[in-house]
Amino acid sequence: MSRLIIISNRVSAGGGAQGGLAVALSAALREKGGLWFGWSGEQTDQFNGKINFERTDGVVTATIDLEQRDIDEYYNGYANRTLWPLFHYRIDLAEYERSFADGYQRVNERFANTIVSLIDKDDLLWVQDYHLFPLGRQLRDRGISNRIGFFLHIPWPPRRLLATLPEAAELVASLLEYDVIGFQTQEWLESFYDYARDEMGGTLDDDGVLHVGGRKVRLIACPIGIDAEEFSTLANSDTARATFERVRASVAGRSLIVGVDRLDYSKGLEERFLGYERFLSDHPEERKEVTLLQIAPPSRGSVESYQRIRSTLEGLAGRINGAHAGLDWVPIRYVNQGYSRDALAGVYRASRIGLVTPLRDGMNLVAKEYVAAQNPEDPGVLILSRFAGAAEQMPDALLVNPHSAEEMSDALRQALIMPREERIHRWRNLMAGVQKHDVMWWLKCFTSALALKSVPTPPTTFVEH
Incomplete structure (x- = not known):
């Protein structure tokens, strides 16, 4: 052989x-x-x-x-x-x-x-x-x-x-x-x-x-x-459960929006922050009902363009938080460190929305991991860039143009008010494919x-x- x-x-x-x-x-x-x-x-x-x-x-x-x-x-x-x-x-x-x-x-x-x-x-x-x-x-x-x-x-x-x-x-x-x-x-x-x-x-x-x-x-x-069955199992592990409870407690009943990406200009993080800022402005009634958690571990730190994107995002997060935060709430939690896969599975399950909006991506496995980690009885909603390779295979996500802050704002609103029955229907279609074409x-x-x-x-x- x-x-x-x-x-x-x-x-x-x-x-x-x-x-x-x-x-x-x-x-x-x-x-x-x-x-x-x-x-x-x-x-x-x-x-x-x-x-x-x-x-x-x-x-x-x-x-x-x-x-x-x-x-x-x-x-x-x-x-x-x-x-x-x-x-x-x-x-x-x-x-x-x-x-x-x-x-x-x-x-x-x-x-x-x-x-x-x-x-x-x-x-x-x-x-x-x-x-x-x-x-x-x-x-x-x-x-x-x-x-x-x-x-x-x-x-x-x-x-x-x-x-x-x-x-x-x-x-x-x-x-x-x-x-x-x-x-x-x-x-x-x-x-x-x-x-x-x-x-x-x-x-x-x-x-x-x-x-x-x-x-x-x-x-x-x-x-x-991805290995869909393995990742679904991770979402029920002790570490994932503990992470789930910790994250849920920290948002105090608010809806969590999560992004998980390497710190890279191709991931559309600046555009994501601007789209979220547009959402906060378009829907002031939702301001204190949501929190964006952006996990972005640094990569290729010796390359100047990566240093610039980190500085830009830190400035954007500070500006948005300064403009919208209250005594008991900040709109963006921006974290520059990585987490284990089982901890991330718990974060995904705790999140009402998975925000995956690269400007261009060969595939993007975070989108598939987010789907695999969801609770089948109460799944979250995947918002996905139409310029990610995964978009070709995942039409039941909410597909957006990441360059458009308005589209991002509209998709966030649609995901937050989406009925449970529709969320389950979309998730089942997505999960069936993630499992079949693993x-x-x-x-x-x-x-x-x-x-x-x-x-x-x-x-x-x-x-x-």
Whole structure:
């Protein structure tokens, strides 16, 4: 039986609280055998290619350390200051530095040079996300003829936006060395094909095979999910129950609105605060009946644009609280720290509204976690950005344009007055899909395509009419 080798920027298997992606990939490795390879997150004075092996809960991980220059140019630079903003439609924040691009290629070469000796001839290779676009080509250049797949967890930008990247043509050409490329949604897949067709003369067969020159690549839309049953169980754990009671007591009978996001400009946090402020102004009778809890743990703190968003949000929260707060109530609780998954499950269940409003998102699993955590007899309402990948599959959420403070205000009002029967109906539809197309479904969808087996049909929406 073929082993599965997973390659990602960082290795998440083993130890501590794990997200659904790490749980799914770890389960696949236990089933198929193989290993998970990537950066350790640690720095070394001089790169030497040394591999650190560990085995935890039946999963073998292989990690390498990187030099500070690698981290600055590859990770903080090209990955997070060039590709991340560009692929999230923030060309105004994208930084194009040759040293970043050089560092990105160098680290991908180091990944390839290091892992090549660990690959057996029948192994299936699965590369994860935008940090490693060129890795397939690097492996081919070193004689690897195995089946290699790539999955993009973030959006793929429109052709004219991608064309602003100096290395765009080379980047897309390197992706053609993969056998399968997976996208979160059909929209992202079509954006990739548009570039391949209009800039490279590519054609797409009815079965999803892209032909460019002499290369053939299978394109699939394969949306990732969560472990819905596991997260529902977490919502009934001791920690979740204690968190639920603590949060409910703290809001003193008010309706809680919750947002949980990394501190990132793509998440639309500034627009969310402005939409909530508009709601407070539009509906003064509701002012002291609601509280917004925004949990936003910092990320990529060394990147200047992330420092700016933190400063902006702190200023907005202070202004809104100063204008609207009373002696016994503040409208926004803004928290810059993370919480365990079981504690978050309790927060989700205690919240009347889940506010998930990114400006652009490949998928967004917080929306699905919020649904999975709800009390079936008295569920909350999900307000979801129509620009999140999840919106394509979750039409029973209240879909909003996060750029419109008025739409956000209207949706908050609609959610707060929504009858219990309607809340239950919407939740049941959402939960049925979250359960059916969960993270293990996603895993099977992609690995089946990679192994040349029958691929499950991706959902267009979660609701079967």
